[in-house]
Amino acid sequence: MTMQATAAEAPSGKGAGDENFPVGSFLLPAALRPHVATFYAFARTIDDVADDADLDPEEKLRRLDGFDRALKGETDDPAYAKALRLREVMTGTGITVQHGRDLISAFKQDAVKGRYKDWDELVDYCSHSAAPVGRFLLDLHGESRDDWTYVDALCNALQIINHLQDCKDDYCNLDRVYLSTDWMTEEGTDVAALDAPAASPAMRRVLDRTIEATEGLMTTARRLPAVVRSRRLAMESGAVVCIADRLLERLRRQDPIATRVELSRPIFLISCLQGACKGVLR
Numbered sequence: 001m002t003m004q005a006t007a008a009e010a011p012s013g014k015g016a017g018d019e020n021f022p023v024g025s026f027l028l029p030a031a032l033r034p035h036v037a038t039f040y041a042f043a044r045t046i047d048d049v050a051d052d053a054d055l056d057p058e059e060k061l062r063r064l065d066g067f068d069r070a071l072k073g074e075t076d077d078p079a080y081a082k083a084l085r086l087r088e089v090m091t092g093t094g095i096t097v098q099h100g101r102d103l104i105s106a107f108k109q110d111a112v113k114g115r116y117k118d119w120d121e122l123v124d125y126c127s128h129s130a131a132p133v134g135r136f137l138l139d140l141h142g143e144s145r146d147d148w149t150y151v152d153a154l155c156n157a158l159q160i161i162n163h164l165q166d167c168k169d170d171y172c173n174l175d176r177v178y179l180s181t182d183w184m185t186e187e188g189t190d191v192a193a194l195d196a197p198a199a200s201p202a203m204r205r206v207l208d209r210t211i212e213a214t215e216g217l218m219t220t221a222r223r224l225p226a227v228v229r230s231r232r233l234a235m236e237s238g239a240v241v242c243i244a245d246r247l248l249e250r251l252r253r254q255d256p257i258a259t260r261v262e263l264s265r266p267i268f269l270i271s272c273l274q275g276a277c278k279g280v281l282r
Contacts, residue, residue: 009063060111
């Protein structure tokens with residue numbers, strides 16, 4: 001089955017190299033990497049549909065519903081090739097398609113929802129937009145679902161870190177704001193402050209509150225490498241934990257409204273190595 005773009009897709013040009021974390025890296029067992037690549041291709045595709053500024057909400061929902069039907073086996077329309085391929089993987093590995101369907105539900109929410117009232121509402125969104133990725137990886141490695149608590153915390157933290165990195169672009173390009181509107185009100189600011197050359201003191205306080213809340217997720221997430229049975233998965237998760245910690249540290253010191261806060265390639269690779277070593281020494 002071809003993995004080229006189809007008429008139902010809206011390719012952004014983004015790929016695994018644009019992510020904050022390694023996608024299906026050499027740290028994972030070679031036999032499982034193609035399955036991870038298939039899941040990522042599906043996730044990237046439906047995310048691109050939700051984020052396409054040229055599509056109206058109704059069209060986004062129509063396309064996402066098509067991917068959902070394909071994932072459930074209700075259509076074999078090649079326009080939804082990446083969902084059909086993921087269904088094959090899920091069937092072959094015995095993993096539930098619900099992980100993919102949860103992603104679809106989150107991106108359908110993105111198509112129609114642009115504000116989040118509070119932290120709990122944001123975490124609920126991340127539990128559908130990010131946590132399914134980690135749950136899929138654990139299921140693929142035959143890990144216990146008791147460990148979902150730790151992988152959910154890590155994936156949700158990564159998602160919110162990405163929201164912080166993209167807070168200005170998300171607002172200016174998509175009129176989408178993931179920061180708590182309640183916190184903005186409490187700190188005496190509003191979403192318009194995201195379109196400034198730099199963070200105001202009030203917006204900086206909102207950013208700091210979000211960072212501190214994300215640090216709470218990381219307290220749970222850091223336990224993941226120690227609880228999984230697979231050493232390779234421990235190395236991969238250790239690398240991701242280290243990357244998340246480094247990004248949070250930079251977000252505390254830098255202004256994501258003034259400039260994009262990210263890791264250089266050397267620091268990214270060093271973080272991967274350090275985290276992988278911690279996974280080995282767990």
